[in-house]
Amino acid sequence: MKKSLLLVFGLFLVGGLFLPVTSHAAQTLKVGIVDTYTGPATAFTLDVLDGFKLAADKINAKGGVLGRKIEYLTRDDKFKPDIGLNMAKELVMKEEVDVLMGTINSATALAISDFAKAEKVPFFVTFSKSDKINMEKGHRYVFMMSEHSEMAGRAAAEALAKKPYTKYWIAGDDYEYGHSIANGVWKHLQKLNPKVKLVGETWWKVGEADFTPYITQIIAAKPDFVIVATGGSGMVNFQKAAKATGFSKSMPFYQHTAIETSTLAAQGKNAPEGVFGTANYLFYYPNTAENKAFVDEFQKAYKRYPKVGALYGYLTANFIAEGFKKAGKIDKEKFIDSVEGMSIASPVGKIAIRACDHQLELPMYFGVTKLDPKYDFLTAGNIQVVPANDYMPTCDEVKASRK
Amino acid sequence: MDAAWVLFSEKVLSQILVGLSRTTILFIVASGMSLILGVLRIPNVAHGSLYMIGAFLAYSVSRLFGGGSQGFWMALLLAPLGVAVLSFIAERALFQHLYKREHLMLLLLTFALSLIFGDLTKLVWGAEYKSVPVPQIFQGFVTIIAGFPLPLYNLFLLAVGPVVAVLLWLFVNKTKIGKISRAAAVDREMVSAVGINVSLVFAVVFVVGCFLAGLGGVLVAPTVSVTLGMDHTLIMEAFLIVIMGGLGNIWGALIGALIFGLSQSLGILIWPQFGIIFPYLAVVIVLMIKPTGLLKSTW
Numbered sequence: 055m056k057k058s059l060l061l062v063f064g065l066f067l068v069g070g071l072f073l074p075v076t077s078h079a080a081q082t083l084k085v086g087i088v089d090t091y092t093g094p095a096t097a098f099t100l101d102v103l104d105g106f107k108l109a110a111d112k113i114n115a116k117g118g119v120l121g122r123k124i125e126y127l128t129r130d131d132k133f134k135p136d137i138g139l140n141m142a143k144e145l146v147m148k149e150e151v152d153v154l155m156g157t158i159n160s161a162t163a164l165a166i167s168d169f170a171k172a173e174k175v176p177f178f179v180t181f182s183k184s185d186k187i188n189m190e191k192g193h194r195y196v197f198m199m200s201e202h203s204e205m206a207g208r209a210a211a212e213a214l215a216k217k218p219y220t221k222y223w224i225a226g227d228d229y230e231y232g233h234s235i236a237n238g239v240w241k242h243l244q245k246l247n248p249k250v251k252l253v254g255e256t257w258w259k260v261g262e263a264d265f266t267p268y269i270t271q272i273i274a275a276k277p278d279f280v281i282v283a284t285g286g287s288g289m290v291n292f293q294k295a296a297k298a299t300g301f302s303k304s305m306p307f308y309q310h311t312a313i314e315t316s317t318l319a320a321q322g323k324n325a326p327e328g329v330f331g332t333a334n335y336l337f338y339y340p341n342t343a344e345n346k347a348f349v350d351e352f353q354k355a356y357k358r359y360p361k362v363g364a365l366y367g368y369l370t371a372n373f374i375a376e377g378f379k380k381a382g383k384i385d386k387e388k389f390i391d392s393v394e395g396m397s398i399a400s401p402v403g404k405i406a407i408r409a410c411d412h413q414l415e416l417p418m419y420f421g422v423t424k425l426d427p428k429y430d431f432l433t434a435g436n437i438q439v440v441p442a443n444d445y446m447p448t449c450d451e452v453k454a455s456r457k
Numbered sequence: 458m459d460a461a462w463v464l465f466s467e468k469v470l471s472q473i474l475v476g477l478s479r480t481t482i483l484f485i486v487a488s489g490m491s492l493i494l495g496v497l498r499i500p501n502v503a504h505g506s507l508y509m510i511g512a513f514l515a516y517s518v519s520r521l522f523g524g525g526s527q528g529f530w531m532a533l534l535l536a537p538l539g540v541a542v543l544s545f546i547a548e549r550a551l552f553q554h555l556y557k558r559e560h561l562m563l564l565l566l567t568f569a570l571s572l573i574f575g576d577l578t579k580l581v582w583g584a585e586y587k588s589v590p591v592p593q594i595f596q597g598f599v600t601i602i603a604g605f606p607l608p609l610y611n612l613f614l615l616a617v618g619p620v621v622a623v624l625l626w627l628f629v630n631k632t633k634i635g636k637i638s639r640a641a642a643v644d645r646e647m648v649s650a651v652g653i654n655v656s657l658v659f660a661v662v663f664v665v666g667c668f669l670a671g672l673g674g675v676l677v678a679p680t681v682s683v684t685l686g687m688d689h690t691l692i693m694e695a696f697l698i699v700i701m702g703g704l705g706n707i708w709g710a711l712i713g714a715l716i717f718g719l720s721q722s723l724g725i726l727i728w729p730q731f732g733i734i735f736p737y738l739a740v741v742i743v744l745m746i747k748p749t750g751l752l753k754s755t756w
Contacts, residue, residue: 092576092579092685093686093689094687096579097685256725256732257732261686261687261690262733263479263680263691264475264479264681266478266479266607266611266680267476267722267725268725270468270475270605270606271472271725274604274605287586287686290586290588290684291681294588294679294680294682298596298598298608298610299598299606299608300597316586317586319586320585320587320682321682322524322588322590324591
């Protein structure tokens with residue numbers, strides 16, 4: 055009795071440690087995916103994987119790439135850079151993958167990026183937000199599929215500069231992401247609107263559960279507008295506290311990804327209205343046939359709306375396929391040459407990867423949360439599109455940062 | 458000068474109220490942990506996981522009953538019970554066989570359990586964020602002090618804290634099991650020598666402690682996003698509170714939670730950029746003055 059119970063628990067443990075791995079087959083195009091599949095980040099990374107799978111399955115059904123099927127292997131980095139790097143090494147050395155992709159942890163992405171450069175393996179970064187990845191530490195072998203914090207900041211600044219607010223307060227998660235989002239907004243907002251003043255700042259630890267004491271403190275200072283630099287589950291926690299204290303009604307504030315489906319769907323109709331946010335993808339916008347087809351396919355396969363990660367994963371698979379097709383053979387150097395500046399059709403229109411820094415050129419949507427009777431959760435209204443070129447660092451800026 | 462002082466004191470009062478409501482959840486979770494630590498001598502690393510499971514169960518139960526106020530009250534009733542049942546199974550199947558072994562074995566077991574519970578949670582509820590709405594009657598806020606909103610739900614938490622503390626006091630001091638468990642904490646051989654089934658007493662204490670973890674999870678659910686990993690944040694704080702208060706001392710857990718919660722909310726007022734360091738600073742200061750914790754440790 056005791057033994058069998060232990061066995062059952064043991065199986066659960068083993069089952070959780072290793073995610074399903076596809077079988078080894080000859081003559082495939084191998085993509086090694088290192089990402090976080092344990093802990094809170096899973097809320098984002100599963101979308102990347104499912105988006106990738108959706109595209110890869112479609113490509114495979116049509117005969118694959120250059121006669122080869124796309125094969126993907128996944129490894130869980132458990133949000134730890136050392137584990138992630140080991141996984142990437144294993145995928146390249148032992149599994150001999152042709153392309154690497156992942157991960158949501160910026161430190162892991164930077165470690166794998168260094169390794170990819172040394173091994174000359176193309177590496178697609180799918181959810182990390184550090185600008186170092188393709189600015190300071192950028193190189194020929196790394197591609198950035200998500201926006202980075204500097205870009206998000208600039209996009210928000212572009213939109214906020216058109217608003218009448220002047221007295222700003224900055225509050226956020228006390229780690230790299232929080233600070234770099236806040237810096238991104240603030241630096242560019244000051245340039246675009248010289249009248250803005252910073253009244254004060256608040257920083258809390260990552261994973262802070264109760265924002266009420268921070269919010270009451272900010273209310274007392276009476277700024278016009280608050281830039282809230284939270285990430286992950288902090289987005290929801292802050293919105294809940296903002297609603298409970300009446301903060302969301304009395305004071306306008308901005309959070310990057312406040313309008314994103316992962317933040318809003320979790321709260322149902324109880325999310326606060328009137329919160330400003332930015333997002334790279336919304337399943338209901340743009341309202342085009344291409345986007346609708348993608349959403350339908352994704353919903354059919356996974357019984358949920360695709361979030362931004364799904365688009366990153368979907369586009370990565372498509373760029374990998376198109377890149378090798380254009381290269382004409384499975385050659386990593388030729389592949390990189392052909393992906394540089396390449397544009398493909400996507401659910402949100404034609405999308406390119408910029409040649410100078412390997413950054414995917416997605417538009418950014420700036421909007422404000424509102425109730426929509428069509429859905430049982432809040433969506434974004436008053437959407438303002440910030441084109442990629444308006445919020446991406448210029449090629450010269452990237453070049454300067456790499457010196 | 459006078460006006461500035463008044464504003465300052467109003468701010469302080471408001472932060473104290475907010476800090477106290479946060480203290481409630483910390484106290485409930487830490488007291489359960491301390492109870493288990495004091496009587497069973499188990500540093501229960503899985504305590505945070507039970508708190509997380511309590512929150513996820515609250516989500517499911519609340520959805521089952523329509524997601525409204527009724528859903529919340531049913532969750533408050535059923536989710537901690539669910540956690541209690543889970544912990545009872547774990548205690549009977551695993552823990553009871555290890556009490557005679559070294560503490561290290563128990564510590565490893567709870568660590569393994571925390572990993573298993575983490576994966577089970579992902580298996581059952583998936584990776585997406587979940588949210589439990591604030592029950593209708595606690596939506597909105599009051600302004601007890603002019604200009605400073607206090608969410609009604611925090612007011613509710615302020616009331617729950619003392620109720621739980623009193624019930625816990627009654628359990629430990631007035632019930633037979635409580636008295637036996639206090640005796641067993643001091644000398645378990647003697648208690649078992651007088652013919653008391655210590656194993657059963659331990660099971661009850663373990664379940665009560667875990668019930669409190671689940672209760673904490675349900676109470677926190679309407680204020681946060683229910684997500685994988687919420688166990689890690691909490692377990693650190695709960696451990697620090699238990700150490701600060703004196704290992705195994707429930708009232709120590711109360712004082713520890715008060716110091717932790719209040720130093721945080723008042724720290725934010727003093728130095729908003731670095732508000733996060735104040736609770737940890739408090740822990741350091743307390744342990745420098747009294748390395749064994751503020752109240753008598755049962756270890």
